[in-house]
Amino acid sequence: MRLLDREGFLGPVMILPAVLYVLALVGVPFCLSLYLALTDAKIASSELSFVGLENFRSALASPTFIKSLGNTFIFTFVSQALVLVLGKVLATCLTKDFVGKSVLRFLILLPWVAPISLGTIGWKWMLDSLYSPVNWVLQALHVVGKNTWPMWFGEKDLAMAAVIAVHVWRLLPFSAVIILAGLTSIPREINEAADVDGAGFWRRELYVVLPLQRPILFVAGLFGIIFAFTDMTVIYVLKRGGPAQATQVLASLAFFTGILGGDLAGGAAISLFLFPVLVVVAVAMLVIARRTEVT
């Protein structure tokens, strides 16, 4: 038997590129972050000293860090709740046949395929304090007066709502496509049986469709949580964490501290606070994947 025909050899060979990829682009940066976080590394320093957990202590003593931690959870969980609910609604609509469905599908996918920074810059202008088309429309509809335009990035609650809305806009297509795949995989007979039994829309959704879709909803949710938890593009481009750090999240704070502020070790320590949550999410994803595995 030739070497390449042996399963014991071929399996590892096939998986090797993926392992190398993960090691190089995830493992090495992660170990580097751990190493940097335990030192006093600066952006251009040539000498490092071991400082133990000092960078973590320093971060925890900072009110800005505590605020950013809270913002990260709000940003992540509110945006994911919205993405899942709206994604489900959108996917359900897309299972129906109607004129222009393919065009609508294409349009819905646009926010996901367009570069995130470009889309976000567009939203920055849409919500601008001086030239916002959104505010113009609201004024034309007499929802707001001329001198009472909402300052989307000027009030802390509005600013958080704005960054969450843009993030939802960005992630909705991804979620909708995953859920749509789940919906189309439900055997037609099950829906027909529910119809025969006299189940209405809500009863069928709650007792038939949602239970069958639970694994895929979990996957969509967990992917979304990882995307939201580690994302800083929307926050950075829209408002750089302002006003007064009201929308600062851990990923953007790590960038400001480590890259713009030059304190690499401090930035690495802040970024590592993301790790425990991401581990929990990753483990949950693996468990779900195993449970739903076809054997």
Add this chain to the structure above:
Amino acid sequence: MTTHLTRRTFLKAAGVAAAAATGPTIFVPTARAKSDTLKIAQWTHFVPAFDEWFDKKYVPEWGARNGVKVTVDHISVNDLRARAAAEVSAKKGHDLFGFLDPPPAYENVVLPMNDAVQECEKKYGKLVNLAQRATYNPKSKQYFALSDNWVPDPLHYRKDAWGEIGMKPDTWEHIREGSKKIKEKNGMPAGFGIAQELDTNMMLRGLLWSYGAQEQDEGSTRPMINSKETVEAIKLMTAIYKESMTAEVFTWDPSSNNRFFVSGKGHIIQNAISAIRTMEKQFPEEAKKAGLMPPAAGPKRRMGSEHLLHCYVVWKFGENPEMAKKFVVDLIGAYNDAFLASEFYNFPSFSKSVSDIKGKLAADKFHPEDYGILADAEKWSAYPGYPGHTTAAIDECFNTFVVPDMFARVAKGEMSAEDSAKQAEADMKRVFAKWIK
């Protein structure tokens, strides 16, 4: 005919493809040859005419004179620092990198510029004090950057609106009183940013200094932000916000106050002259109603911050360090042209590199009297870290927006001025502890 892709064939093909893809990177020699190209990175200037002159006239002519191909990459103001960090991390990038605020944290990876500073001082007079304090490390006795220009930060105000109330924005108290009257009279708001951005960082420092407050001591070793002068300055800005501004000042980026003033919405901002220059080009009639004043005086002094302090560094890993230094020295020698090309935006860092500044300002075709106030700009301009030096600790405080946040917390009613100053002090102490050992 059908073809079968066997597992073995697939693996062979994949192996060949992988080798082809990685081969070039494996066999590229690690030793670098010195380049005959000079690569420059700098910001996209707020006055487009300057980039036009720089890219299309000065650089090609200099390159031809020196037998060097020069490339210039313009980077947006918000992305400069991230780009610099990436170049340092990769130890590869441009030969000459232009910063808009001095980068002391990079001292270890840049060539000392002492020789170039000396040469320029011999030829073009003394380096102005604020550029010297901002680019020199007294501990290592090194210039970590060479500044070719700095940018004054005067008040822009609507003469018509202020004329109607019979006042001028000469002091911060005048600004408070006058802005309130103008808002009541015609609804025009004032526009002083309280956001996490460059212009706010500069303007609010000027306010602090004019009240006698300071970020750190003269020896640059300990924060001094928590003082009764700081508290007074915060209270004044909070009052101006509550009486005369809108929440949009929390939303701004570096170009927002320009748009706010140029659009005619607001009656006062503090900014580099790009705002009034834009107005002159886009709305010449409206521009006649606009004017410039030195920064407002506070109880202690009249002082503003430089709006930008442009300086070049030469990376140690650069491929053409000698040419890079020569380029900056020669550029400083050409500052008569640069000053005019920037429409007075770039003020020379070497006092004699531009002749007869007063005469040039007075010859402006739009606002000769207004631009005339800039002749004394050095007297009322300081730099981040004043009265100490611009250090790495100050740089981190600057780039993590400690000062703007201190003002914003109070203006938004989240904290008292006293508590906010205390928090800023605690933030600065944490940063200083990391950098000063």
